[in-house]
Amino acid sequence: MNIEHFLQKISEQFESTDVSQIVPETEFKLLEEWSSMHALLIIALIDAEYNVPFSGEDLQNCNTISDIYNTVQIRMLHND
Amino acid sequence: MHSFNLSGKTILVTGASSGIGRQTALTLSKMGAKLVISGQSERRLNEILVELENDEHLAFPADLTDSTQLAELTEQLPVLNGMAFCAGIWKSAPIKFLQPKLTMQLLQINYLAPQALVSQLLQQKKLHHRSSLVFVSSIAAQHPYKGGSAYAASKAALEAFSKTLSLEVAHIGIRSNCVAPAMVQTQIFEQSQNLVSDNLMTQHAQQYPLGIGKPLDVAHAIAYLLSDASEWITGTTLRLDGGLSVGA
Numbered sequence: 001m002n003i004e005h006f007l008q009k010i011s012e013q014f015e016s017t018d019v020s021q022i023v024p025e026t027e028f029k030l031l032e033e034w035s036s037m038h039a040l041l042i043i044a045l046i047d048a049e050y051n052v053p054f055s056g057e058d059l060q061n062c063n064t065i066s067d068i069y070n071t072v073q074i075r076m077l078h079n080d
Numbered sequence: 081m082h083s084f085n086l087s088g089k090t091i092l093v094t095g096a097s098s099g100i101g102r103q104t105a106l107t108l109s110k111m112g113a114k115l116v117i118s119g120q121s122e123r124r125l126n127e128i129l130v131e132l133e134n135d136e137h138l139a140f141p142a143d144l145t146d147s148t149q150l151a152e153l154t155e156q157l158p159v160l161n162g163m164a165f166c167a168g169i170w171k172s173a174p175i176k177f178l179q180p181k182l183t184m185q186l187l188q189i190n191y192l193a194p195q196a197l198v199s200q201l202l203q204q205k206k207l208h209h210r211s212s213l214v215f216v217s218s219i220a221a222q223h224p225y226k227g228g229s230a231y232a233a234s235k236a237a238l239e240a241f242s243k244t245l246s247l248e249v250a251h252i253g254i255r256s257n258c259v260a261p262a263m264v265q266t267q268i269f270e271q272s273q274n275l276v277s278d279n280l281m282t283q284h285a286q287q288y289p290l291g292i293g294k295p296l297d298v299a300h301a302i303a304y305l306l307s308d309a310s311e312w313i314t315g316t317t318l319r320l321d322g323g324l325s326v327g328a
Contacts, residue, residue, distance in 0.1 A: 036280070037174070037226055040172075040226055041174055041176060044176070044177035045177060047177070048177045056280065057278065060279065
């Protein structure tokens with residue numbers, strides 16, 4: 001798992017948001033395009049790509065994309 | 081009020097070890113039914129046997145998705161006057177990330193298991209004349225939500241199955257109906273709460289004029305459909321939603 005790949009996967013879940021706007025510091029819930037559907041997609045993406053538990057509650061506790069990335073990384077360490 | 085009573089009726093309850101199934105078993109036993117309870121955990125079934133009113137009930141642990149176990153269960157069953165099919169699972173994924181494996185899991189437990197069980201019951205003549213079969217569906221079958229395509233499909237399949245069954249067994253006096261609850265406080269509720277976030281679930285609950293449901297609300301509806309009081313009702317789905325869909 002690396003941050004570039006993660007950012008690319010996250011950016012693929014958006015339609016009108018430019019890739020350049022998806023960086024670790026991005027506060028994703030403030031993106032114009034953000035909706036409850038994106039929350040569902042990101043949770044499912046994490047399950048499919050990284051196979052770790054990540055809930056709606058977890059997503060709520062994250063503000064930036066790097067918050068999500070860090071949570072996933074910690075969960076992956078616990079999986080090993 | 082005799083028609084509402086279940087005394088003298090032998091009823092199979094599947095998924096009896098938790099949630100709606102557990103409450104259904106408790107309620108039916110209070111109404112005089114003799115029960116056969118089924119579920120995956122032998123330990124939990126034995127705990128529930130102790131809680132049931134009087135002690136003439138039986139427990140058969142079985143994984144209903146395993147055809148051998150299903151055939152064994154049916155063979156051991158006494159001839160029934162009714163069945164409440166409460167075994168079910170809930171899983172969610174948006175279609176973009178929906179794996180066929182997850183869909184198959186949902187279909188297997190929520191739809192194929194009841195279908196296979198009913199086939200066996202009919203083949204082995206385990207249903208008395210005037211039996212009533214009740215399946216627990218969900219309002220999701222008619223009112224989908226994001227992430228729920230596979231779950232909704234499994235329950236819609238179940239409802240279509242129940243309607244077809246009602247036609248095929250009417251000549252032997254057997255009835256088949258579904259109950260379709262909206263949000264009910266069970267383990268499945270907690271599971272979805274965890275996935276979706278407390279906040280969204282609280283918002284959702286606020287849309288229910290009568291509040292969200294309790295397992296007992298569903299158990300009472302099932303008891304009615306199993307009783308002779310509903311003897312002219314077949315092929316229907318009874319929606320239980322605390323008024324949620326009235327203004328929709």
